[in-house]
Amino acid sequence: MIERVIWIVLDSVGMGALPDANKYGDEMSNTIGNVSEAVGGLNLPNMEKLGLGNIDGMKGVKPYENAIGCYARFQEMSNGKDTTTGHWEMGGVHLKQAFPTYPNGFPSEIINEFESLTGRGVIGNKPASGTAILDELGEEHIKTGKIIVYTSADSVFQIAAHEDVVPLEELYKMCEIARAMLKDEHAVARVIARPFIGDVGNFVRTPNRRDFSLIPPxxxxxxxxxxxxxxxxxxxxxxxxxxxRGVTEAVHTKDNMDGVDKTLEYIRSDKKGLIFTNLVDFDMKWGHRNDFKAYGKGLEEFDSRVAEILKEMKDSDILFITADHGCDPTVPGTDHTREYVPFLAYGKALKENVNMGTRKGFYDMGQTIAEIFNLEKVKNGESFLKEIVK
Incomplete structure (x- = not known):
């Protein structure tokens, strides 16, 4: 009997361009495969044992003859390639219309209203790398108190401010103001607080980031x-x-390893239900910064903790490991990439070495969890529980 699901999302760890990747300019993307090639191979023995290298279309990871897990690759069906779209689809939401993006910055009426409501001027207002824009505008921000607003190829309204200039509570309040403003045709997926510290030439973003998403439909x-x-x-x-929405308790994390630690704390508890974890460093620290070396090390570091997770699991636990989109650090640009994502499942209640091929719709994961816990079906998706359960 399955009493708990441990669902770990490796943020941005894609595995090859989707059939419609050309619409996004992502035909050459393959986060795992390209990172593996760039670093001369990846050492991922624990995920290999679960079947990572056996997934259809997987490149850069060795297959395992008698994998102990179930495995597949998943195709995103919603329009988009961002965190919100991917996670919502896992939960059962199919977004047919992509969230709005702003390649030329936000309209003046948006910025003017935001300045009026917050009482602070705005600088930036353009697509930019989160670290590059700090180098460009951080000094001006400190001198003037004006806040840095920027976006990316994704549907985000990002607000950067030095923690010594704008207290975190004020920054979060400004994000709430922006979230309330950005609706209808300007309903961006996320408003993101991007606090930073440091001096000119040495600015560093802090772990106090917060995301203010739309409410699922x-x-x-x-x-x-x-x-x-x-x-x-x-x-x-x-x-x-x-x-x-749908969360009974939550902990935020400083980095990937803190996320694994917090997950293990929950695993060691007697609480049944769902442990749902996002490990964001792959995306935030390495993918968007084109740091393929650190990305490869991050994959290996996570893999080294998988054995610890498996050891702590109870017989009534099952583990899902997947991703929400790609962010190939080896291709031009610094944005997310439209890719298949890998999927691994393991537990004493599950069969071994089951190849589920290619599945359309991340929402099949959510539908499967709904069946495990005898819930009403979520709005979209088909459960694959019968394919993997003993």
């Missing part, structure tokens, strides 16, 4: 679990992505 599997009385334990930015 309908209930997800998280809501179903919570409404049924189950625990939904959110680790990392999961709580932010779902606006707290």
């Amino acid at each position: 309908h209930d997800t599997v998280l809501d179903g679990l919570k409404n049924s009385g189950s625990n939904v334990m959110a680790v990392g930015k999961i709580e932010d992505i779902f606006c707290g």
Whole structure:
């Protein structure tokens, strides 16, 4: 009997361009495969044992003859390639219209209203790398008190401010103001607080980032679990992505390894239900910064902790490991990439060495969790529980 699901999202760890990747300029993207080639191979023995290298289309990871897990690659069906779209689809939401993006910055009426409501001027207002824009505008921000607003190829309204210039509470309040403003045709997926510290030439973003997402358009599997009385334990930015909807308790994290630590703490507890974890460093620290060496090391570092996770799992636990989109650090640009994502499942209640091929729709994961806990079906998706359960 399955009493708990441990669901770990490796943020941006894609595995090859989707059939429609050309619409996004991502035909050459393959986060795992290209990183592996760039660093001369990846050492991922624990995920290999689960079947990572056996997934259809996987490049750069060795297959394992008698994998102990179930495995597949998943195709995103919603329009977009961002964190919110990916996670919402896992929960059961199919977005047919992509969130709005702003390649030329936000319209003047948006910026003017934001300045009026916050009482602070705005600088920036353009697509930019989060670290590059600090180098460009950080000094001006400190001198003038004006806040840095920027976006990317994704649907985000990002607000950067030095913690010594703008207290965190004020920064978060400004994000709430922006979130309330940005609706209808300007309903961006996320408003993101991007606090930083340091001196000119040495600015560093802090772990105090917060995401202010839209509310999902309908209930997800998280809501179903919570409404049924189950625990939904959110680790990392999961709580932010779902606006707290369907979450019974949450912890935020400093980095990937802190995220694994917090996940292990929940695993060691006796709480049943869902542990839902996002490990963001792959995306935030390495993918967007084109740091393929650190990306490869990060994959190996996570893999080294997988053995620890498996050891701590109870017989009534199952583990899902997947991703929400790609962010190939080896291709031109610094944005997310439209890719398949890998999927691994393991537990004493599951079969071994089951290849589920290619599945369309991240929402099949959520539908499967709904069936595990005898919930009403989520709005989209087909459960694959019968394919993997003993």
